[in-house]
Amino acid sequence: MPNSPSDRPAAPRRVTVQRKGPLLMEGPVEVELEDGSVVSSDRFRVALCTCRRSRRYPWCDTTHRDRA
Numbered sequence: 001m002p003n004s005p006s007d008r009p010a011a012p013r014r015v016t017v018q019r020k021g022p023l024l025m026e027g028p029v030e031v032e033l034e035d036g037s038v039v040s041s042d043r044f045r046v047a048l049c050t051c052r053r054s055r056r057y058p059w060c061d062t063t064h065r066d067r068a
Helices: none
Strands: 013-015 023-026 028-033 038-041 044-046
Touching: none
Parallel strands: none
Antiparallel strands: 013 023, 023 044, 028 038
């Protein structure tokens, strides 16, 4: 049986971990939240909040940055 494109595994998504920062992920992405709801972004790269201070959670709005 010939291999079709749907039989091949999808290319892995790259996630970049930064100390004191968000997770940077190649998009597009869908994120399932704790309550089961799903949010999506079709951007080529997204920043996922890890500190939970973002007003746009799960997307990072740079709230984690130290302010001078």
